[in-house]
Amino acid sequence: KKKKRNREKRERERQRSEEMGRIFTVELEGRSYRCRFCRTHLALPDDLVSRSFHCRRGKAYLFNRSVNISMGPLEERMMLSGMHTVADIFCCCCGQNVGWKYESAHEKAQKYKEGKFVLERGRIVDEIDLSTEVYIDTHGSTSDTEDS
Amino acid sequence: SKGLIKESEVIRIITEALYSLGYGESGIRLEKESGIPLHSTIVKLFLEQVNNGEWDKSIVTLKGIQLQNEKAVTFLLLEQKFFEFLKLEKDTDALGILRKEMLPLGVNNKRVHELASVLISASGKDAECVNPGSKVVEKLQNLFPPAILIPEKRLEYLLEMDLDSQMSCCEFHNIPDSDLSLYSHHHCGIHNIPSETLETLEKHTDEVWFLKFSHNGKYLASSSKDKSAIIWEIDAQGKFSEKHKLLGHVNPVAMVLWSPDDKQVLTCGEDEVIKRWVVDSGECVQTYETDGVGSVSCGWFHDGSGIIGGMADRRICLWNLDGTEIEHEQVQREQKLSDVAMTADGKWLVSVGRVCEISLFNRETRAVRLIPEEDMITSFSLSKDNKHLLINLITQKIHMWNIEGEPYLCSEYTGHKRSRFIIRSCFGGYKDSFIASGSEDSQVYIWKILRPQKEPCSVLRGHSGAVNCVSWNPTDLHMLASASDDGTIRIWGRDKKLEKQQQQQQKKRLAKASAVAAAMKAMTVTTGKAL
Numbered sequence: 001k002k003k004k005r006n007r008e009k010r011e012r013e014r015q016r017s018e019e020m021g022r023i024f025t026v027e028l029e030g031r032s033y034r035c036r037f038c039r040t041h042l043a044l045p046d047d048l049v050s051r052s053f054h055c056r057r058g059k060a061y062l063f064n065r066s067v068n069i070s071m072g073p074l075e076e077r078m079m080l081s082g083m084h085t086v087a088d089i090f091c092c093c094c095g096q097n098v099g100w101k102y103e104s105a106h107e108k109a110q111k112y113k114e115g116k117f118v119l120e121r122g123r124i125v126d127e128i129d130l131s132t133e134v135y136i137d138t139h140g141s142t143s144d145t146e147d148s
Numbered sequence: 149s150k151g152l153i154k155e156s157e158v159i160r161i162i163t164e165a166l167y168s169l170g171y172g173e174s175g176i177r178l179e180k181e182s183g184i185p186l187h188s189t190i191v192k193l194f195l196e197q198v199n200n201g202e203w204d205k206s207i208v209t210l211k212g213i214q215l216q217n218e219k220a221v222t223f224l225l226l227e228q229k230f231f232e233f234l235k236l237e238k239d240t241d242a243l244g245i246l247r248k249e250m251l252p253l254g255v256n257n258k259r260v261h262e263l264a265s266v267l268i269s270a271s272g273k274d275a276e277c278v279n280p281g282s283k284v285v286e287k288l289q290n291l292f293p294p295a296i297l298i299p300e301k302r303l304e305y306l307l308e309m310d311l312d313s314q315m316s317c318c319e320f321h322n323i324p325d326s327d328l329s330l331y332s333h334h335h336c337g338i339h340n341i342p343s344e345t346l347e348t349l350e351k352h353t354d355e356v357w358f359l360k361f362s363h364n365g366k367y368l369a370s371s372s373k374d375k376s377a378i379i380w381e382i383d384a385q386g387k388f389s390e391k392h393k394l395l396g397h398v399n400p401v402a403m404v405l406w407s408p409d410d411k412q413v414l415t416c417g418e419d420e421v422i423k424r425w426v427v428d429s430g431e432c433v434q435t436y437e438t439d440g441v442g443s444v445s446c447g448w449f450h451d452g453s454g455i456i457g458g459m460a461d462r463r464i465c466l467w468n469l470d471g472t473e474i475e476h477e478q479v480q481r482e483q484k485l486s487d488v489a490m491t492a493d494g495k496w497l498v499s500v501g502r503v504c505e506i507s508l509f510n511r512e513t514r515a516v517r518l519i520p521e522e523d524m525i526t527s528f529s530l531s532k533d534n535k536h537l538l539i540n541l542i543t544q545k546i547h548m549w550n551i552e553g554e555p556y557l558c559s560e561y562t563g564h565k566r567s568r569f570i571i572r573s574c575f576g577g578y579k580d581s582f583i584a585s586g587s588e589d590s591q592v593y594i595w596k597i598l599r600p601q602k603e604p605c606s607v608l609r610g611h612s613g614a615v616n617c618v619s620w621n622p623t624d625l626h627m628l629a630s631a632s633d634d635g636t637i638r639i640w641g642r643d644k645k646l647e648k649q650q651q652q653q654q655k656k657r658l659a660k661a662s663a664v665a666a667a668m669k670a671m672t673v674t675t676g677k678a679l
Contacts, residue, residue, distance in 0.1 A: 070568050
């Protein structure tokens with residue numbers, strides 16, 4: 001199973017390098033949140049600040065740090081909590097818009113967000129999602145102890 | 149002329165230069181014609197006597213010169229007399245000199261005692277020997293005021309100092325030393341930095357990710373996403389032609405590196421294997437891999453006797469040329485994508501150890517020197533003399549570090565763009581005093597190292613895709629190559645049109661200056677006064 005997973009992973013990596021250049025990525029240790037489309041590591045649970053953010057497409061999480069992303073241009077945006085200067089962020093491998101970064105907040109109460117990243121729940125997967133996806137077996141299992 | 153120079157000094161310095169260059173006759177003639185002797189008669193006599201080894205006579209003559217340092221000079225001369233006696237094995241006489249003549253001077257009693265021990269010990273006698281007269285004069289030089297004894301080769305020294313200061317003032321200095329001339333003031337225009345595309349090489353069929361000139365500057369090697377590497381040959385006119393296309397990798401080729409003797413190249417397939425090729429034949433002679441783990445970077449041993457591989461499982465692997473693995477002690481790295489390199493003295497293995505940190509691993513002592521950076525490191529490159537390290541950060545900054553002893557940050561360079569790819573930079577130009585880098589905005593950036601600002605001194609436009617890598621020809625100061633996602637390689641050189649323009653401007657400036665000078669001279673004549 002591990003070999004198959006590695007092969008599939010390499011296939012995905014090759015597909016996503018339709019993009020230009022030799023892409024620079026880092027890998028995070030342990031259970032990380034990844035890009036839903038290309039599985040590139042994006043953030044660690046240790047850096048998760050809040051799960052109660054929202055965007056047009058649904059739920060979103062606020063993180064202290066995010067890796068393997070590139071930033072779009074800065075713009076002024078009116079959010080539910082007020083006016084902010086934000087920049088959309090994109091997975092550096094597949095280019096999907098995965099969320100945004102708070103550059104500055106106009107209201108004092110919102111200043112805590114500055115420098116932090118929002119990743120949309122619908123654009124990321126975590127280890128649990130990954131494991132349920134991968135362990136789907138085509139062969140019927142006879143042992144009770146396999147599923148856990 | 150600003151009136152800063154005294155004619156008599158000029159004549160004497162020229163006379164000394166004539167003697168130094170071996171034109172004794174002309175020297176004598178000049179002394180006669182100008183009526184300005186190089187040295188006064190008594191100094192001349194003194195020098196003659198010293199050159200002939202007539203120590204006692206020279207000491208007597210010395211008294212007539214009335215030097216401030218008379219005692220120190222006398223001491224030196226007596227030293228020579230002492231050694232001569234030693235040579236002739238007249239030990240008692242030698243001791244006599246020490247006691248009766250040198251000690252009373254009170255100049256350097258420590259030395260007197262040293263000489264006494266030389267006298268006693270048998271071995272010492274062979275170690276020191278009588279210096280020839282000319283060497284003595286050299287030693288005397290420091291003790292005589294320069295006006296009395298003109299320093300040797302003074303004119304040569306003055307001219308070199310001036311050239312040196314012209315060079316350091318030169319903003320874009322980038323010509324070989326042999327091109328410097330005394331005939332006119334030196335000034336490098338920006339046209340001496342590569343700025344024009346001389347050639348575009350289009351043999352790759354996909355993005356070009358890496359390129360590097362050979363150490364002898366006669367070849368260029370490039371590697372591409374098209375899974376091949378190409379070795380290019382440069383002819384006498386500077387034209388490039390494809391020598392070999394290296395096929396065999398099944399993944400994009402991430403880098404291609406020259407062996408120290410330029411006879412072989414090493415290629416690294418992205419997350420694949422490392423291959424070694426012979427340049428002449430273009431054939432692959434060895435493949436390096438381990439445990440089914442792919443490699444992400446490669447490097448040569450300093451003497452070409454082994455191969456280094458940065459692996460995808462974050463280990464560093466070392467192989468002998470024949471493919472057998474060498475045990476390696478370095479701790480596993482933290483970052484997957486890291487360059488690897490060995491310094492030319494074979495002492496240090498350079499790699500990105502922990503995230504945001506470069507590790508210099510000492511192969512003998514297994515000690516580690518760390519270079520802590522402020523952010524993640526995407527690539528690095530060593531200078532030719534291995535004294536400096538150029539680090540490309542994820543935050544679009546290039547940092548230059550001095551790694552001779554304890555590493556320290558020298559300077560920072562910004563201006564280029566990097567947000568997704570591995571963009572490489574390199575040293576180059578006159579004595580590696582320039583830095584060139586690729587950029588995601590399709591341009592090549594060039595900085596002059598010692599300029600105080602961080603901004604580039606030149607930006608080259610032409611590519612239509614991100615420029616991934618640059619390489620400056622180590623033997624041709626004016627040739628720069630760049631590799632781009634547009635599938636091409638561009639060779640940059642001097643802008644001939646700009647050079648002509650600058651030369652014409654220079655001529656105009658000089659013409660103006662001489663016209664003004666002529667006018668002022670004319671005025672002096674009419675008014676009869678000096679200005």
